[in-house]
Amino acid sequence: MGLSHLSIAGAHPSVELVAAVDTATMVTDFLQKFSDIPCFNDTKKMLEQVTPDAVIIAVPTKYHAPLIQEFLEKNIHVFAEKPFTLSAADANRLTELAATKKLVNQVGYHNQFLGTFKELKKLLQLGAIGKLQHFTAEAYGPVITKPQPNTWRSNASEGGGCLYDYASHVLDLVNNCIAPVTEVKGSLLKNIYSAQTEDAVYSLLGLSTGLTGVLSVNWSDTTYRKMSTQLTITGSNGKIICDATELKLFLQTPVASLQYTEGWNILSVGELQEPVNFYLRGEEYSAQLDYFIAAVQGLVPNTTNTFAAAALTDNAIELIKKSAK
Amino acid sequence: MDRILFGDNQFFGVNHISDEKSRAQLIKFKTDEAIINVLDIAKDAGVNTFMCTTYARIGNICKHIKANPANYPGYKIYPCMPYAHKYANAVTELGMIGALKSYMPGNIFTTALKGGMAFLSKDYQKMMELMIDAEMKMFEGINTPVIFLQNVVTDLLLGLRAYPMLYAFNAYVKKKYNAEAGFITMNLPLLHKVLLDGGIENPIICTSFNKEGFRMSGGTKAYEAVLAQNNARIIAMQIFGGGFIAPKEAIEYVNGLPGISSILFGASSAANIKQTVGLIHQ
Numbered sequence: 001m002g003l004s005h006l007s008i009a010g011a012h013p014s015v016e017l018v019a020a021v022d023t024a025t026m027v028t029d030f031l032q033k034f035s036d037i038p039c040f041n042d043t044k045k046m047l048e049q050v051t052p053d054a055v056i057i058a059v060p061t062k063y064h065a066p067l068i069q070e071f072l073e074k075n076i077h078v079f080a081e082k083p084f085t086l087s088a089a090d091a092n093r094l095t096e097l098a099a100t101k102k103l104v105n106q107v108g109y110h111n112q113f114l115g116t117f118k119e120l121k122k123l124l125q126l127g128a129i130g131k132l133q134h135f136t137a138e139a140y141g142p143v144i145t146k147p148q149p150n151t152w153r154s155n156a157s158e159g160g161g162c163l164y165d166y167a168s169h170v171l172d173l174v175n176n177c178i179a180p181v182t183e184v185k186g187s188l189l190k191n192i193y194s195a196q197t198e199d200a201v202y203s204l205l206g207l208s209t210g211l212t213g214v215l216s217v218n219w220s221d222t223t224y225r226k227m228s229t230q231l232t233i234t235g236s237n238g239k240i241i242c243d244a245t246e247l248k249l250f251l252q253t254p255v256a257s258l259q260y261t262e263g264w265n266i267l268s269v270g271e272l273q274e275p276v277n278f279y280l281r282g283e284e285y286s287a288q289l290d291y292f293i294a295a296v297q298g299l300v301p302n303t304t305n306t307f308a309a310a311a312l313t314d315n316a317i318e319l320i321k322k323s324a325k
Numbered sequence: 326m327d328r329i330l331f332g333d334n335q336f337f338g339v340n341h342i343s344d345e346k347s348r349a350q351l352i353k354f355k356t357d358e359a360i361i362n363v364l365d366i367a368k369d370a371g372v373n374t375f376m377c378t379t380y381a382r383i384g385n386i387c388k389h390i391k392a393n394p395a396n397y398p399g400y401k402i403y404p405c406m407p408y409a410h411k412y413a414n415a416v417t418e419l420g421m422i423g424a425l426k427s428y429m430p431g432n433i434f435t436t437a438l439k440g441g442m443a444f445l446s447k448d449y450q451k452m453m454e455l456m457i458d459a460e461m462k463m464f465e466g467i468n469t470p471v472i473f474l475q476n477v478v479t480d481l482l483l484g485l486r487a488y489p490m491l492y493a494f495n496a497y498v499k500k501k502y503n504a505e506a507g508f509i510t511m512n513l514p515l516l517h518k519v520l521l522d523g524g525i526e527n528p529i530i531c532t533s534f535n536k537e538g539f540r541m542s543g544g545t546k547a548y549e550a551v552l553a554q555n556n557a558r559i560i561a562m563q564i565f566g567g568g569f570i571a572p573k574e575a576i577e578y579v580n581g582l583p584g585i586s587s588i589l590f591g592a593s594s595a596a597n598i599k600q601t602v603g604l605i606h607q
Contacts, residue, residue, distance in 0.1 A: 007484025011515065029447050034487035225338050225347070245344050268343065270539050270567045279511035279542040280480045286542075 002058035003027070004280055005081075008289050009056060010037070011278035015293060018050045043070060052076055054104070054296045056289070061159025065090040072097050077104040079292045083168040084310035086159055088318045091311035104295045104302045106288070107310035109172040111229060111244070113287040115272025120231065120242040121177040128255050130237030135178060135213035137170045137205075141227035143219040144193050161197030163189065163317055166227065167217040171316045173231055174215075176309050179207040181316035187324040192220040203320050215320075244282075245269050326374070326471065326529070326558060329605055330403065331367045332591035333377035336360045341567035353593060357385045366595045368400070370602045376403040376531075376589055378475065384463035391466050405473040405509060406460040450493045457497060471529055472498040473507035480512055483519060492523045505529055509562075511540050514547040517557055527558055531589060534561035536570055536578040552584030562589040572597075576604040 002022065009015050021040045022028050028039035040046035047070075054077035057067050065085045071078050072094065084107045085091045098105040111117050123129070143165070175181060183206030189198035200218040207213075219227075230243040237255075241248040249265040276286035288305065295302040334340065338351035354360050364375060364386070377383050383404075390397050461472070474494050482490050495506040507529040510516040520528040533540040534548065540563055541548045552559060561579045565572065579585055588605055592598045 003485065004481060007481045009484075010486055011484040011512070026447060030449055030487070031485065033449065034489050035485050037486070225351070228344050230344075243344050245341065268567070268569050270341070270537070270569045275538060275540075275542065275544070277543055278480075278484065278515070279540060280484060281477065 002056075004285065005056045005058050005079075005289065006037070008278060008280050008286050009293075010035075011280075012290065012293055013277075014297065018052050019046045021046050043067065047074060054079065054292070056292075057081060058108075061086055061164060062157070064159075065094065068094050069097065072101055072103055072105075075101060075103065077292075077296045079106045079108065079289070081108045082172070082310065082313075083107075083159065083164050083317065084307060084314050086157075086164075086314075088311065088315040091307070091314040095307040095311050098307050104292065105307040106292045106295070106302065106305050107307065108288060109169060109176075109305050109310065109313075110282070110284040110288050111169055111173055112176060112305050113284040113291065114244055115269050115274065115283075116242050116244060116247045116267070117173060117177060117231075119247050119267065119272050120233075120240055123240060123249065123258075124177060124233070126255065126257060128237070128249070128251065128258060128260070129233065129235030129240055130252075132178070132209075132211050132233060132235045134234045135174070135211065136230075136232040137174050137213060137215050138231075139166045139170045139217045139219075139227060139229040140221040141166065141219050141224045142222045143227075144199050145220055145222050147193050148195070155196060161194070162199050162217060162219045163197075163201050163320060166219045167201045167215065167320075168313055168317060169227075169229055170215060170217055170231075172310070172313045173229070174205065174207070174213070175312040175316065176305075177231065178213075178233065179209040179211060180312045181205050181319065182208045184316070184319040184323040185212075187320045189320075189324045192218075201320065203323065205316075247272070326560070326587045327372070327401075328587055329372050329602060330374045330376045330560065330587050330589040331364065331372045332562070332589050333375070333380075333383075335591045335593045336363070337378070337380055337382075341563070343568070346568075350593065357382065357389070360386060361389055363593060363598075365396075367592075367598050367602075368397070370598050372598075372602060373399055374401045374403060376405060376473070378408050379404055379406045379460045379463070380408050381463075387463050387467050399468075401468045401470055402464060403471045403473055403507065404461065404464055404469055405475050405507075406457065407475060407478065409475055409477040449490070450497075453490065453493065454497050454501070457494075458501070461502065469502065470504055471507045472502060472504045473509050473529075473531060476509040476511050479508045479510045479516065483510070483512060483516055488519050488523055491519065492525065495520075495523075495525055495528075507531060507560075512542045513551055513559075514543045517551045517554075521556065527556060529558045529560070531560035531562050533563040534559075534579050534582065534585065535564050535566040536574060537566045539563060539566035539570075549582065552582055555584055558586040559584060560587040560589050561585045564588060564590060572600060572604060576601065576607075580605065580607070 006020055010017055017037045020031055020037045021043050023041055031037050031039050055071045057080040064080055068078050068080055185204040187203040190200040192199035199220040203215040205213050205215055232241045237252050238250040247267045251262055254262050273283050276283050278286055294300040335350050336354045338347040340347040498504045498506045509531045513532040538545045564579050565575045590601050
C-alpha cells in the first residue's frame with residue numbers, strides 16, 4: 001500500500017516529495033503522467049540522483065532488512081511498514097544501527113495511533129483494572145477467502161501468511177500496551193485456503209510480567225467486513241474490551257485519578273481520537289506519518305513504534321513459529 | 326439536489342464508532358426486503374434520493390425499483406464508487422497489478438478487447454472509464470443525476486496530486502452518463518481548491534460537517550471558510566459525528582450553516598428517520 005503512504009506524505013505541508021520508487025512501471029508511469037513526483041524503478045539509481053532526509057519503505061517484507069540497512073547507512077531516517085523484518089536477528093541488528101547513527105526509526109503499527117488503544121495503554125499504566133489476570137488478543141477479517149494463486153503473500157519465506165500480517169498487529173499491541181511476549185507455550189498455525197502459509201494463528205502467550213493470555217487470529221473469516229482487532233484484558237478490579245472503534249471499561253471500584261465511574265464506561269473513537277490535517281484511510285495512518293515527520297524535524301521524541309518496539313514483535317513471531325513445530 | 330439525501334452505511338454494517346453496532350446492523354439488514362422497507366419509510370417521509378456505495382446487493386435494490394416504477398416516481402439514486410474494501414482486499418490478495426487485472430472487464434490477455442488494450446498500453450483514463458462502466462451496470466434504467474467518487478479514491482488522488490484523474494472523472498460521467506460528478510472527501514479545503522483550479526464550476530462535494538469537528542481535516546474554521554465562498558454545492562455528511570452527537574444539536578449546527586445544499590444521513594428505524602427529517606425541516 002505504498003500509494004497511500006505517498007499520498008499522505010504528499011499532502012503534508014512540511015514534506016517535499018523528492019522521489020517515488022517502485023519496481024512496477026504501472027505505478028511509476030501513472031505518477032509520471034498525472035502528478036509531479038519524480039519516479040524511479042530502483043533505489044540505487046534514485047540515491048545516485050537525490051538525497052532524501054527521510055524514506056518510507058512499503059515493499060514486500062523480505063526486502064525490508066536490506067533496504068532499511070541501505071538507507072540507514074546513507075544517514076537517512078527510516079519509516080518501514082510492518083512487520084519490521086523476517087528475523088529477530090535482523091531486527092536487533094537494524095535497531096542497533098539506527099541507534100548508533102542517531103536516526104529516526106519507526107515501523108507502521110498504526111493501531112498505536114488510535115485513540116482507543118492509546119487510552120487502553122494509559123489505563124493499564126495507571127493500573128485502572130488492578131492486578132492483571134488474563135488477556136485475549138484477537139483479529140479477524142476477510143483477506144483470504146478462497147484458494148489462492150501464488151503471490152509473495154502466499155509464501156512464508158517472503159513474509160506472507162496471517163502470522164506476519166494480521167497477527168503482527170495484535171502481537172504489537174500486546175507487546176507495547178501490556179508487556180513484551182517472552183514465552184510461547186504452544187501454537188496452532190492453520191491453513192484454511194492457503195496451501196503454503198497459515199490463515200489462522202492460535203497461541204498461548206507468556207509475557208515478561210508473568211501474565212499469560214491467548215492469541216486468536218484468522219484472516220479467512222468472512223463474517224467481518226474488514227479487519228477487526230480486539231484486546232480483552234481482565235484484572236482484579238475489572239475488565240477492558242478495546243477495538244479500533246470502542247473502548248469498554250468495567251470498573252468494580254472507581255479509580256481516584258480517573259473520571260470513569262463504577263460499572264461499564266463506553267468510549268468511542270470519535271471522542272478519543274485527535275483530528276489530523278489530511279485524512280485518507282483513518283486518522284491513525286495520517287497520525288503515524290505526521291509523528292514520523294515531526295520526529296525527523298526534531299519536534300517530538302522518537303519513542304512510539306520504534307525499531308526496538310517492533311523488534312519485540314519480530315521476536316514474538318519467531319517464538320510462535322518455533323512453538324508450532 | 327434535494328435538501329435531504331438518504332445514505333446506506335446502516336444497511337452494510339458501516340459504523341465508524343462501534344464494531345458491535347456494525348454487526349447488529351448486518352444482521353438486521355440481511356435481506357434485501359429489510360433494506361427496501363427502510364428506503365420506503367424514508368421515501369414516505371419525503372426523502373427521494375438514495376446515495377449508495379456500489380455494493381453488489383445494490384443491484385437487487387435497483388431491480389426492485391425498476392420493477393415497481395409506480396411506487397418510485399421521481400426517485401433518484403446517487404451511486405458512489407468504488408466500494409473500496411473490495412479493491413483493497415484484492416490488492417492485498419493479488420497485488421496491485423493482479424487486482425487491476427481482476428477488475429478489468431474481459432480477459433486482459435485478449436488484446437482485442439478494449440480493457441486489454443487499455444491495460445497493456447497503460448491508458449489509465451481508459452481503465453478508469455471501464456471501471457466506471459462496470460460499476461454503473463447495475464444502475465441501467467435508474468435515474469442517476471449525480472455520480473460520486475468515493476473519498477478513499479478522491480483523497481488518494483488528492484495526496485498523490487494526480488489532479489487530472491479527478492478532472493477526467495468529472496468529464497467522463499458528464500459525457501457518458503449525462504450526469505454531474507460528485508466528490509466525497511475528508512479534506513474539503515484542499516479538494517475545493519483543486520476542483521476550482523481545474524475549472525470545475527460549482528462542484529458537488531460531499532464532506533463531513535458536524536459540531537465536534539469529527540473528520541473535518543484541517544479544522545472547522547477552514548471548512549466554514551469554504552462555505553463562505555459560496556461557489557460549491559456542499560453535501561454535509563457525518564452530521565452526528567459518527568453517532569455521538571445528539572440529533573437535535575447535530576442538526577441545529579448544520580441547519581445553521583449557510584452554504585450547505587444538502588444533508589446526507591442514514592438511519593435504520595422509522596422513528597429515527599422521521600425525527601431527523603422533522604428536525605432538518607424545522
